[in-house]
Amino acid sequence: MEQSSLLLFLRRMFRRKLVLVAFVVLCAIMLMALLAPWIAPHEPTTIRVVRRLKPPSELNWLGTDEFGRDILSRIVYGARASLGIGLAVVLVSMTVGTLFGLMAGYFRSLDGIIMRVVDALMALPDILLAIFLVAVLGASAFNVVLALSIVYTPRVIRVVRASTLVIRELPFVEAARALGVSTRRILSVHILLNVASPVLVQATFIFAYAVLAEAGLSFLGAGVPPELPTWGTMIASGQQYADQAFWVVLFPGLAIVLAALSLQVVGDGLRDMLDPKLRKAL
Amino acid sequence: MSASPLLVVEGLTKHFGRTPHLVRAVEDVGFHVAPGEVLGLVGESGSGKSTIGRLVLRLIDPTSGTIRFAGEDISKRPERQLKALRRNAQMVFQDPYASLNPRLRVRDIIGEALDAHRLAGGARRTERIGELLETVGLPATHMTRFPHEFSGGQRQRIGIARALAVEPKLIIADEPVSALDVSVQAQVLNLMQDLRQRFGLTMLFISHDLDVVELMCDRIAVLYLGRIMEIGSTDDVVSRPRHPYTRALLAASPKADPDAPKIRRMLTGDIPSPMAPPSGCVFRTRCPMATEECARSIPQLRSAGEDHQFACHYDMAHGERPAAA
Amino acid sequence: MNMDTPSLLSIQDLEVRFRTEDGEVTPVRGVTLSVSPGETVALVGESGSGKSVTSLATMGLLPRPAGRVSGGKILFRQRSGQTVDLATLPLPDLRRLRGAEIAMVFQEPMTSLNPVLTVGEQIAESVRLHMGLGHASALKRAAEMLDLVEIPNARRRVHEYPHQMSGGMRQRVMIALAMSCNPSLLIADEPTTALDVTIQAQILVLIQRLQREIGMGVLFITHNLGVVAEIADRVTVMYAGQVVETGSVGELFRTPRHPYTSALLNCLPARARRGEDGRRVVQSIPGSIGKVGNGCAFAPRCGQATDSCQAGSVLLETEMDRSVRCLRWREILA
Incomplete structure (x- = not known):
């Protein structure tokens, strides 16, 4: 995109103040994750039993957990794992989903098989399917990414397939076929470029779902091992102390809500912005 | 008519879907187009005119029938063996907005045609794209723009440039001006006439507008519900129509002349669905002179003079009138 | 302008403005035209001429709050003999006029009809609203209206839904809906543009017949000069938001x-x-x-x-x- 159209894009996108706020929050969280070692006031894993379950104070702004670890520092570091897992899920499900979605939408012969599998996967509740997959695969960060990608890929396939079905019938695709343009190029240029917007919108939503789902899995003990601080594991291990030290679960909980909410709002803004333009452009 | 035809279509039939939702889009259509000739396909919705264009280009597969292009039957060839057709036959589309990929620059839209047949590379490619743009009356410098930066008429020019890029022999123009304003329509029609003469193009010109077809075409085929009702030289079909549908179509087209007779005779009823075409003659449900015979048997094309045929059981010109029903 | 029959509709120096992202635009800036009772005036123009915006403004259907009439008058003579300015008339009064005295037919009848109601119910609703008829007599009137617009088997077809009908039939239903309250002005915005030629001919003849019978004025918006020559008494040509010429159809074409x-x-x-x-x-x-x-x-x-x-x-x-x-x-x- 050229400079001017990028500016126009941003101006439209942030016409709604809430979207701008959400975007700023999201950037702040990302920055926090990236710069964790420099931002975090304490080592996230340093155990100080004498200071266990201390309420928020000048020394520990958000209090300490049952091992006396600084909660703020753990949230800052937790962002790395939580957002990292979310981002990995987005990348995997976008790539695989786009590929299968294009094939299902363009090649009628593959549509039946792909969509039956998609329907089957989507018939199961997200979190149950994820728990089942992690239980089978074993609990590790890699397997959580794998499981959540399997859960969310079908959504991408659906979106991409639906757009592909529309775009493949448009005259510019017919024109390309009449010119003898290879099917590979039709898919990778003509169709892919035009499904990019809905996929991008879907990506932000899946990012949000994945952050939530990772927390849910960790909370249920089916997520990453507890040594690795993620927002989900913090709540999971802190829940038994919640009645005496609410900050142990409240602050990681807030972090999850804030991240998921801002992603959703940004996704909404992106969708509102891209939809009418896409309709006009096609 | 002396040269052997560039395109010969025989018994062309296309059905979409399956019973009970079988759509009989094209039924047993045959025609030929000589090199350098422009054949118009006229009809209303459901006539199958656009489907025929797509069948000839093998963008969709025929149910039956043959399509001979430059002497070779291409109706059953797999896509891999259609390189020659893709090089020699191109299409110009109706919708100037949807026919250009909104995400590509003009350079890439036209360049793609050159790439697909390895016609020009490197600096020659850019030069050729510029030439093509100038051929259709656009400045070469516009090649770096996106489609949304052009008006409807300009986009249609870009679509024509894309079709010309492979130096085709045959162009199928599917309602190329019906989405354009009258003043812009005239520009594009004149451009197409110029290009036809300059490159000796053969054309299949699809339109619902009789005036446009009369202007552009040497011969006209009038279609109704997937079948040819009448075919012949433009002059014969427009001035001496023999099929009742052709007459009705001519009478129903409003003339931009307040002194011309107003629409008086007109067809009653709706165009039947191609899912349930009438038995016998497909036009009989709206035909003012239909008889029981028309419901029983399908009228075949019969001669009404040199290169003029029509498909009706009754020839009014020769006093063949059905007994008053 | 014909001086002895005072106009039914008289638009004087109309100006319409739209707020857009890139500032304000003026798609209509100088439209003057009139329609007398029993007369068909064609408003002709290409895209961007402002003809559709003019018709929307006349019907009070400019998208709010982006669009507004920023100058001029749209005078309409009511049945009571009183003349009102549609541009400044309060919305409730305008709504009462629309359908009762001013009727509209659009290009795409599918989107103007409610898909979940039968066509009979839709006509009956309008009749009830404007003529104060009861349910049964309103439905009977609906069947009569379908008969009037030459829909075959009107009795049976009042119970059909819009999607069960062809484009031509739906446009007839739209016309029946428009006619149901004996309007004195019909605004027809490209009513035949989406139709096939043979169906267009039917609709044009129908509109002409109804106009003769009811004696209403018709403002016919179109881009098709053939249709203009066919149907209009007078023609107003627009270009880039302005009226550039008005005249009787014969003089203007000749x-x-x-x-x-x-x-x-x-x-x-x-x-x-x-x-x-x-x-x-x-x-x-x-x-x-x-x-x-x-x-x-x-x-x-x-x-x-x-x-x-x-x-x-x-x-x-x-x-x-x-x-x-x-x-x-x-x-x-x-």
Whole structure:
């Protein structure tokens, strides 16, 4: 995109103040994750039993957990794992989903098989399917990414397939076929470029779902091992102390809500912005 | 008519879907187009005119029938063996907005045609794209723009440039001006006439507008519900129509002349669905002179003079009138 | 303008503005036209001429709050004899007029009909609202209306849904809906554009018949000059938001005064002339409706334009029942 159209894009996108706020929050969280070692006031894993379950104070702004670890520092570091897992899920499900979605939408012969599998996967509740997959695969960060990608890929396939079905019938695709343009190029240029917007919108939503789902899995003990601080594991291990030290679960909980909410709002803004333009452009 | 035809279509039939939702889009259509000739396909919705264009280009597969292009039957060839057709036959589309990929620059839209047949590379490619743009009356410098930066008429020019890029022999123009304003329509029609003469193009010109077809075409085929009702030289079909549908179509087209007779005779009823075409003659449900015979048997094309045929059981010109029903 | 029959609708120097992301635009800036009872006036123009915005403004259907009438009057003479300005009429009063005295037919009947109600229910609803009929008699009236617009088996078809009908039939239903309250003005915005030629002919004949029977005035918005010649008594031609010429259909087609009108008529394929090489060629107008400058909006595309045309705004000059917005029409015609 050229400079001017990028500016126009941003101006439209942030016409709604809430979207701008959400975007700023999201950037702040990302920055926090990236710069964790420099931002975090304490080592996230340093155990100080004498200071266990201390309420928020000048020394520990958000209090300490049952091992006396600084909660703020753990949230800052937790962002790395939580957002990292979310981002990995987005990348995997976008790539695989786009590929299968294009094939299902363009090649009628593959549509039946792909969509039956998609329907089957989507018939199961997200979190149950994820728990089942992690239980089978074993609990590790890699397997959580794998499981959540399997859960969310079908959504991408659906979106991409639906757009592909529309775009493949448009005259510019017919024109390309009449010119003898290879099917590979039709898919990778003509169709892919035009499904990019809905996929991008879907990506932000899946990012949000994945952050939530990772927390849910960790909370249920089916997520990453507890040594690795993620927002989900913090709540999971802190829940038994919640009645005496609410900050142990409240602050990681807030972090999850804030991240998921801002992603959703940004996704909404992106969708509102891209939809009418896409309709006009096609 | 002396040269052997560039395109010969025989018994062309296309059905979409399956019973009970079988759509009989094209039924047993045959025609030929000589090199350098422009054949118009006229009809209303459901006539199958656009489907025929797509069948000839093998963008969709025929149910039956043959399509001979430059002497070779291409109706059953797999896509891999259609390189020659893709090089020699191109299409110009109706919708100037949807026919250009909104995400590509003009350079890439036209360049793609050159790439697909390895016609020009490197600096020659850019030069050729510029030439093509100038051929259709656009400045070469516009090649770096996106489609949304052009008006409807300009986009249609870009679509024509894309079709010309492979130096085709045959162009199928599917309602190329019906989405354009009258003043812009005239520009594009004149451009197409110029290009036809300059490159000796053969054309299949699809339109619902009789005036446009009369202007552009040497011969006209009038279609109704997937079948040819009448075919012949433009002059014969427009001035001496023999099929009742052709007459009705001519009478129903409003003339931009307040002194011309107003629409008086007109067809009653709706165009039947191609899912349930009438038995016998497909036009009989709206035909003012239909008889029981028309419901029983399908009228075949019969001669009404040199290169003029029509498909009706009754020839009014020769006093063949059905007994008053 | 015909002086002895006072107009039913009289639009005077209408100006409409729209707020957009890139600032304010003025798609209509100088529309003057009138419709008398029993008369059909065609409003003709290409895309960007402002003809549709004019019709929307007349019906009070400009998208709010982006669009507004920023100047001029839209005077409508009610049955009571009282004249109101539709541009400033409060919305509730305007709603009461629409459907009761002013009826509308649009291009796409599918989107103007409610898909979940039968066509009979929709007509009956309008009849009940405006004529105060009971349920049973309203439904009976609906069947009569379908009969009036020549829908076969009207009794049976009142119970059909819009999607069960063809485009032509739906447009007939729209017309029946419009006619159900005996309007004195019908605004028809491209009512036949989406239809096939043979169906278009039916609808045109139907509108003409109803007009004769009811004696209503018709404002017929279209881009199709053939349709204009077929249906109109008088024609108003628009270009770039302005009326450039008005006249009776015969005079306007035979001796157009504005260069745009004559250029537009010459663009018609039916008026193609044989060139030196024997080919039939249509005239065309170079370029497209562009940015509107100071002077005559058509000047940049006009073969007859001089420097004076670009200098300042050109007024609509009215003489008898013809108007033209051109500085040089007398010279050009001579």
